Amino acid sequence: MTTNQPNATFKEYPVNANGLALNCREAGAGLPVIFLESLRWGNQSLYDSLARTFHLFILELPSGDTEGIEQVIREAASMLAGNAYNLVGASLGANVALRTVLKAVLDSEPAESLVLLSPTAVRPSNALTELDQRQWTSPLLAYPERHANLAELPGHSELASIFSPGDSDTDLESLLPQVRCPTLAVFGTRDRLVSREAPSTYRGSIPNCHVSLVYDTAHLASAERPEAVASVVTDFIENRETFVVNRHSSVINP
Amino acid sequence: MKASYLGAMGYSERHLFPEAWPIPPAYHDPRLSVQSYQEGMEECEFAEEMGFEWVSFSEHHYSGRIATSNPAVMAAAVAERCKKVKLAMLGPLLPLNNPVRIAEEMGMLDNISDGRLIMGFLRGTPNEDQVYGVNPSEGREMLFEGMDLIRKALTEEQPFSWEGRYYNFRTVSVWPRPVQQPLPPSIMATRSDDSVRYAAENGMGLGVSFIPVEIMEPIAEKYFNWCNEVGWQPTPDQVVFRGNIYIAETDQAAQDWLHTLPGGQLRPAIQLQRSVAQVVQAARSGEEFDLRRILAGSPQGDVVGRSLGLNFLGSPDTIASKMKEYHDRCGVGVMDLFFQQPGLTHGEVMQEIELFGKEALPQIKEF
Numbered sequence: 213m214t215t216n217q218p219n220a221t222f223k224e225y226p227v228n229a230n231g232l233a234l235n236c237r238e239a240g241a242g243l244p245v246i247f248l249e250s251l252r253w254g255n256q257s258l259y260d261s262l263a264r265t266f267h268l269f270i271l272e273l274p275s276g277d278t279e280g281i282e283q284v285i286r287e288a289a290s291m292l293a294g295n296a297y298n299l300v301g302a303s304l305g306a307n308v309a310l311r312t313v314l315k316a317v318l319d320s321e322p323a324e325s326l327v328l329l330s331p332t333a334v335r336p337s338n339a340l341t342e343l344d345q346r347q348w349t350s351p352l353l354a355y356p357e358r359h360a361n362l363a364e365l366p367g368h369s370e371l372a373s374i375f376s377p378g379d380s381d382t383d384l385e386s387l388l389p390q391v392r393c394p395t396l397a398v399f400g401t402r403d404r405l406v407s408r409e410a411p412s413t414y415r416g417s418i419p420n421c422h423v424s425l426v427y428d429t430a431h432l433a434s435a436e437r438p439e440a441v442a443s444v445v446t447d448f449i450e451n452r453e454t455f456v457v458n459r460h461s462s463v464i465n466p
Numbered sequence: 467m468k469a470s471y472l473g474a475m476g477y478s479e480r481h482l483f484p485e486a487w488p489i490p491p492a493y494h495d496p497r498l499s500v501q502s503y504q505e506g507m508e509e510c511e512f513a514e515e516m517g518f519e520w521v522s523f524s525e526h527h528y529s530g531r532i533a534t535s536n537p538a539v540m541a542a543a544v545a546e547r548c549k550k551v552k553l554a555m556l557g558p559l560l561p562l563n564n565p566v567r568i569a570e571e572m573g574m575l576d577n578i579s580d581g582r583l584i585m586g587f588l589r590g591t592p593n594e595d596q597v598y599g600v601n602p603s604e605g606r607e608m609l610f611e612g613m614d615l616i617r618k619a620l621t622e623e624q625p626f627s628w629e630g631r632y633y634n635f636r637t638v639s640v641w642p643r644p645v646q647q648p649l650p651p652s653i654m655a656t657r658s659d660d661s662v663r664y665a666a667e668n669g670m671g672l673g674v675s676f677i678p679v680e681i682m683e684p685i686a687e688k689y690f691n692w693c694n695e696v697g698w699q700p701t702p703d704q705v706v707f708r709g710n711i712y713i714a715e716t717d718q719a720a721q722d723w724l725h726t727l728p729g730g731q732l733r734p735a736i737q738l739q740r741s742v743a744q745v746v747q748a749a750r751s752g753e754e755f756d757l758r759r760i761l762a763g764s765p766q767g768d769v770v771g772r773s774l775g776l777n778f779l780g781s782p783d784t785i786a787s788k789m790k791e792y793h794d795r796c797g798v799g800v801m802d803l804f805f806q807q808p809g810l811t812h813g814e815v816m817q818e819i820e821l822f823g824k825e826a827l828p829q830i831k832e833f
Contacts, residue, residue: 415625423626440629
């Protein structure tokens with residue numbers, strides 16, 4: 213996806229929900245999209261793309277397992293976007309997004325669609341914790357050398373805590389059939405933080421789930437090929453399950 | 467060492483073709499063409515009878531020298547005639563094709579042959595980028611992405627979408643899955659370092675074509691070293707060499723045949739207008755080029771091409787001895803042989819297959 217449109221200007225403010233203060237960045241207009249962010253690194257191109265189409269709210273998640281985070285997210289999302297929104301999460305944020313939707317199943321489900329970017333809740337691998345300090349970027353990035361701002365990434369132990377699934381994620385696989393909203397699960401083809409079976413598990417367990425594989429990317433797919441991730445995420449949020457239908461013209465010269 | 471018969475299905479009057487590629491369809495006589503395919507399939511059957519363990523197929527376009535523009539179609543036909551040999555697709559030219567379609571063809575071939583498929587992937591010779599309008603500078607990256615997509619398509623258990631650089635599919639769910647699980651044996655036909663490394667890192671075999679043993683040796687050495695680095699050792703079936711062969715009762719008889727060819731050697735099989743060849747080569751290697759200078763230096767009718775040469779020429783003993791060099795120096799375990807040399811009739815090719823099967827094959831099987 214290429215565009216000459218200028219990047220959106222994000223405004224930043226705190227959101228207090230259920231007793232917890234979350235940092236929020238907001239830009240754009242259109243369908244509301246709540247993006248749960250677990251790592252403030254490498255996603256800006258994706259955010260810029262999404263803000264060109266949607267009303268984007270990025271909520272920074274606290275690190276580690278936070279008791280009752282699902283309720284916090286639901287409350288914050290309702291305050292920001294009302295009763296209908298599209299929920300996107302990356303990595304740990306994807307796990308929280310999934311838990312948020314599952315918790316809401318008993319109530320009216322507020323998420324119109326759910327997008328899970330590189331979720332680690334189901335079938336995680338131990339790739340990150342098994343690596344030493346010198347190798348810690350290899351499961352995250354297929355091409356670390358292409359990122360000038362690599363030094364801004366947190367260190368190995370902090371990343372291990374960010375990217376490892378939380379204790380509350382252990383039973384999520386058995387709950388996947390309860391997800392009711394259209395769901396897109398996105399994985400890098402070189403993501404070593406989840407097992408090879410993870411994409412099929414989501415696709416086979418969630419009733420209305422689509423899996424998208426982003427070629428030649430590792431765990432931080434949106435940092436490596438932001439245009440590709442933005443393309444499929446935008447298409448899915450706009451068109452839900454009909455995103456599989458190609459509406460681009462094939463005419464070369466009329 | 468095993469022998470493989472390259473099922474080229476060459477058009478019988480191929481020696482009358484003009485020099486430059488593409489060969490105009492006006493040279494095609496349907497009657498001769500039908501006969502040529504029938505004879506080609508007879509050669510495959512006879513090769514199997516003579517002890518060849520593989521029959522291979524190769525995608526080439528716009529010429530009758532190797533008349534298998536869709537190798538899967540040819541392999542399917544031969545699979546019904548030859549019930550024992552492996553069907554080696556060496557192979558589809560990925561940058562020219564829809565990789566999902568190739569994955570589906572591979573799945574079908576492995577099923578209809580009951581698990582006899584060997585998958586191979588190639589970029590293609592420089593002329594073939596033109597067939598379906600592929601930018602020569604993008605062929606290598608398309609090959610790599612295509613291979614990843616095919617391997618994923620044949621192994622994923624649930625439908626998925628693919629967000630690639632060159633390929634974008636929102637629904638991939640290939641049926642049938644291969645009989646050989648998780649994947650049929652795969653071979654990458656290449657010489658370049660990045661492709662050899664890809665083969666090593668992905669558990670694939672190595673296929674090398676037409677080069678002398680001393681040029682193949684360092685390529686094979688790198689391949690074995692990289693395989694070792696990632697923790698596996700290729701089997702003999704995973705190192706394949708494709709070569710031109712002419713076998714006769716004696717070395718002298720083979721030399722006599724060679725001298726009947728114009729100039730006493732094989733002429734280039736694929737010749738391009740010089741300007742086109744230079745531009746393709748520059749684009750493939752990422753070099754800048756001055757188009758006007760190239761055009762000015764390439765008068766009409768100026769064609770260029772490289773003769774691949776005869777890798778194996780002589781008596782059965784001489785040929786077996788040469789093949790042993792490839793085995794000993796490069797670890798070659800499968801020798802894929804192109805018998806349909808220019809000017810040879812179907813009957814002469816059959817005689818060669820018989821001579822090779824009876825006199826040379828028992829020797830190379832000992833390697």
